[in-house]
Amino acid sequence: MSYLHINGIRKVFGDVVATDHVELEIAQGEFMTFLGPSGSGKSTTLYIVAGFQDPTAGDIRLRGQSILNIPSHKRNIGMVFQRYTLFPHLSVAENVAFPLRVRRMNRAEIDDKVRRALALVRLDGLGERMPAKMSGGQQQRVALARALVYDPPVLLMDEPLSALDKKLREEIQHEIRRIHQETGVTILYVTHDQEEALRLSDRIAVFNQGKIEQVGTGPQLYASPATRFVADFVGDSAFLSGQVQDMTGTGATLRFADGTMLRDLPLHGAGRPGGAADLMLRPERIDLTPGRGREGASLPVTVEDVTFLGNSSTISARTPWGEVLAVRLTFGHPLLGQVRRGDRLTVQWQAQDAHAFARD
Amino acid sequence: MLMNFDKLGTWRWVLAGIAVLMALFLLLPIVFIVALSFGDSRWLIFPPPGWTMRWYHELFADPRWLQSAWTSARIAVVVMVLSVILGLLASFALVRGQFRGRAVLRAFFLTPMILPVVIIAVALYAFFLRIGLNGTFTGFVAAHLIVALPFSIIAITGALKTFDPAIEDAAILCGAHPWEARARVTLPAISHGVFSAAIFSFLISWDEVVLAIFMASPTLQTLPVRVWTTLRQDLTPVIAAASTLLVLLTVVLMIVAALIRKGKSR
Numbered sequence: 249m250s251y252l253h254i255n256g257i258r259k260v261f262g263d264v265v266a267t268d269h270v271e272l273e274i275a276q277g278e279f280m281t282f283l284g285p286s287g288s289g290k291s292t293t294l295y296i297v298a299g300f301q302d303p304t305a306g307d308i309r310l311r312g313q314s315i316l317n318i319p320s321h322k323r324n325i326g327m328v329f330q331r332y333t334l335f336p337h338l339s340v341a342e343n344v345a346f347p348l349r350v351r352r353m354n355r356a357e358i359d360d361k362v363r364r365a366l367a368l369v370r371l372d373g374l375g376e377r378m379p380a381k382m383s384g385g386q387q388q389r390v391a392l393a394r395a396l397v398y399d400p401p402v403l404l405m406d407e408p409l410s411a412l413d414k415k416l417r418e419e420i421q422h423e424i425r426r427i428h429q430e431t432g433v434t435i436l437y438v439t440h441d442q443e444e445a446l447r448l449s450d451r452i453a454v455f456n457q458g459k460i461e462q463v464g465t466g467p468q469l470y471a472s473p474a475t476r477f478v479a480d481f482v483g484d485s486a487f488l489s490g491q492v493q494d495m496t497g498t499g500a501t502l503r504f505a506d507g508t509m510l511r512d513l514p515l516h517g518a519g520r521p522g523g524a525a526d527l528m529l530r531p532e533r534i535d536l537t538p539g540r541g542r543e544g545a546s547l548p549v550t551v552e553d554v555t556f557l558g559n560s561s562t563i564s565a566r567t568p569w570g571e572v573l574a575v576r577l578t579f580g581h582p583l584l585g586q587v588r589r590g591d592r593l594t595v596q597w598q599a600q601d602a603h604a605f606a607r608d
Numbered sequence: 609m610l611m612n613f614d615k616l617g618t619w620r621w622v623l624a625g626i627a628v629l630m631a632l633f634l635l636l637p638i639v640f641i642v643a644l645s646f647g648d649s650r651w652l653i654f655p656p657p658g659w660t661m662r663w664y665h666e667l668f669a670d671p672r673w674l675q676s677a678w679t680s681a682r683i684a685v686v687v688m689v690l691s692v693i694l695g696l697l698a699s700f701a702l703v704r705g706q707f708r709g710r711a712v713l714r715a716f717f718l719t720p721m722i723l724p725v726v727i728i729a730v731a732l733y734a735f736f737l738r739i740g741l742n743g744t745f746t747g748f749v750a751a752h753l754i755v756a757l758p759f760s761i762i763a764i765t766g767a768l769k770t771f772d773p774a775i776e777d778a779a780i781l782c783g784a785h786p787w788e789a790r791a792r793v794t795l796p797a798i799s800h801g802v803f804s805a806a807i808f809s810f811l812i813s814w815d816e817v818v819l820a821i822f823m824a825s826p827t828l829q830t831l832p833v834r835v836w837t838t839l840r841q842d843l844t845p846v847i848a849a850a851s852t853l854l855v856l857l858t859v860v861l862m863i864v865a866a867l868i869r870k871g872k873s874r
Contacts (some may be wrong), residue, residue: 298781321780321789333778337796346792347782394782 251276251434252297252402257306259292266277266292268458270306274436278338279428281437283481284455290438293455294404297436299323304396310401326395326402330411331385334379340390341366341375347398365393368427372607374601384417385416396431405437409444442482446470454478474516476605479528486573487526492519492606500604502527511544512599519606526605533601536563536583541594542577545602549573563587565595638855645848652845656676663849673850676834683830684746684813688753692802694753695760703768714761719835721758727753729822736823743825751823752813759812760805767801768794800868807865811858 250273257270267289274280280446282290295301300598307314315323334343344365348358355482366372369389379387388408395403405424409417425448428435439445445452446466453463454477462474466482473479476487490502493509500515500523512525519525540546549565552572561584575595577584587593613620640654643661647656667673702714720728732751733742741747771794779789795802817832824833835850 298777300777320777321783321785323781324783325781327778327781329774329778331772331774333772333775335775335779335797337799346779346784349786350783350792373723391778394778398783 250274251278251311251355252308252436253312254293254297254309255309257293257296257303257308259289259301260304265458267296267303270458271459272453272460272463274434276434277432279435279437279448279450281439281445281449281452282455283439283442283452285440285481286408288455289458290453290455290460291406291465293437294438297402298325298327298404302577324398324400325402325404326398327406328388328391328395328408330407331425332384332391332411334380334387334390334394336379338379339375340371340377340379342381343379343390344375344394344397347394353397360399365397366390368396368430369393369423378444383416384412385420388420390410392424392427396427396433399433401434403433403435405435407438407440408441410441417444424448429546436546446482452482454481456481471600473528473603476517476526476528476607479603479605483530484532484574484576485528485530487528487605488567488571489524489526490604492521492523492525492604494521495519500525502604504567508547508568510547510602511589513604515604515606517535517606517608519604526606527602527605529573529595529597530601531562531574532560534573534575534595534597536575536577536581536587536593537596538583538593541596546594546596546601551587551589551593553589554587565593611747641848641851641855644845645852647845650845652843652848654744661813666844666846667849667853670846673831673834673846676829676831677853679828680814680830680832683748683752684810686749687756687809687813688806690749690753692764692806694757695764695805695809696802698757698761699764703765704773717761718758718839720754725755725818729819732819733822740861742823743828745828748820748823748828748830751819752816755816756809756812759808763805763808764798764801767798767804771797776788800871804865807861811861815858817853 252274254270254272254274258268259266270289272280279499282293284290292301296303299315299318303317331375335346338346341362344362345358348361362375363372366375369392371386371389371393374386379390382390409420412420421444437448449466451463451465452469454461454469456477462469462478469478469482473482479485480487488504490504492515493501493503495515499512499548500519501509501511502513503509513527515525546568549567552564552566555562558579560576560578563577564572565575566572573595613623616623643656644652644654646659646661647653648658648660648662649656698717702710702717729751732754736742736747741750775797776789776794779793780786784792815832817836820830820833821836824830829837831850831854835847835854838844838847
């Protein structure tokens with residue numbers, strides 16, 4: 249039995265479907281991230297778990313028990329919000345003590361727990377500070393301490409770092425990882441930043457238009473995306489548009505505009521012979537070679553442009569039928585330094601790195 | 609800014625002159641009244657030939673003045689309390705509520721500010737005649753509440769709009785019942801708006817004269833009504849003394865309001 253079960257959640261606002269049959273089982277202590285663009289239903293799902301919104305259909309079960317009939321303030325769930333939500337008239341220590349005060353805990357116990365929570369987020373000694381005198385990063389740490397101080401079974405985080413600058417964001421991402429490991433709390437984390445999702449999560453649920461497209465670990469999503477959307481959203485990718493020529497047990501054959509054929513491609517989605525499909529290739533999973541290239545997993549190209557980016561270089565290469573794809577070569581690649589605009593070379597890849605996605 | 613004061617050259621002296629004239633225009637009558645209340649001439653001569661505290665002695669010796677000041681204070685306090693409570697409830701609905709006609713409702717709440725007071729006074733007088741509220745404490749409170757409430761709503765909605773409702777949500781998830789969250793988190797966070805609402809409501813009732821003249825009876829008079837009726841019978845400097853005290857309380861409360869605002873922005 250799963251620890252937290254998001255069971256077929258559907259939420260409709262007027263005639264807009266915000267989430268549609270969201271189904272997810274989360275294990276105790278797991279770090280689960282909802283990744284997706286804005287309006288994809290990830291926050292709505294989180295708010296339904298928090299109890300701020302009621303689902304149109306579906307259920308949320310914690311340890312097998314439905315929590316939908318429990319009001320937000322009795323769910324005992326912790327949450328860190330996107331915006332700064334410290335209580336402005338209370339000091340840091342009073343903010344962290346608030347959940348314990350409303351639970352009518354005794355003074356000594358409150359003091360002890362507050363001290364430990366502030367130590368956990370490395371803000372020892374700042375208890376007397378007022379929120380307005382703190383940086384955004386510090387405020388979010390206090391919010392984290394406040395959400396964890398009452399040992400909630402689940403911690404919800406709704407893009408908690410989106411208001412911070414990049415450097416601070418990475419620093420606090422490390423802190424969140426450490427705190428997750430130290431406390432073992434189950435976390436539901438919402439973000440639109442794939443890097444953040446990959447860095448933090450045990451598993452990622454990719455949301456698109458109110459539905460979960462794929463659930464998996466970061467490496468799974470990267471190596472075998474189930475849909476074109478996931479392929480596009482997680483990692484960099486180029487899509488070459490072709491047409492399904494035929495489909496066999498080993499894969500599909502795609503035909504491109506100039507007649508080039510590529511065989512035995514794994515085809516995702518409802519493809520049919522004659523239908524349009526895209527070949528996905530990731531810039532860092534393909535290679536350039538002056539020779540003929542791997543049989544069935546290569547294309548002749550013309551170099552359009554070379555961009556030096558420090559530890560890697562990006563080469564724009566044009567296919568015979570005129571589409572452009574990017575190739576990333578790491579620093580030290582034997583071809584770097586020799587490649588010039590207009591060179592005729594071959595791109596090649598490993599068979600498992602090419603994916604075809606049928607277009608609907 | 610379109611204009612930079614420091615770069616205006618000679619024009620800045622002209623501007624400064626206009627500002628001084630405006631300030632004098634606004635303040636001189638009050639300065640005159642205060643000076644006259646200490647002058648020893650019976651006939652309100654300016655500048656006063658000499659100085660005296662006599663009119664203040666007369667003021668405090670006359671129980672009718674004290675009586676009306678006490679009436680004013682009682683009415684103003686009750687108006688203040690009711691205006692803040694109703695203002696809070698209305699503001700939550702106007703800021704947080706999502707219902708049709710919210711903008712219309714807001715405009716409706718603010719109409720007493722725009723409507724000529726004398727029209728409200730006549731209408732209330734006619735209405736209160738029917739239900740027997742003229743000349744009563746309740747009638748006074750109701751009349752003043754009508755004109756005080758818009759100011760209370762403006763002050764409290766202003767504070768509530770700048771308060772992020774996510775903070776209240778955070779308090780609820782922390783385990784506070786929604787009402788507890790509002791009382792322990794939202795209310796303290798918008799306290800500056802609530803204090804402003806209280807002070808303005810008190811002051812509006814405290815120095816309101818038009819409605820009060822309609823509502824007053826020989827036994828129930830507020831201080832401004834007392835000043836007004838005394839003025840029509842007898843031009844005594846005691847009126848200047850009473851007015852000075854009215855102004856004094858107003859100034860003190862305005863300073864308190866300003867300090868609260870400053871404390872908030874700090």
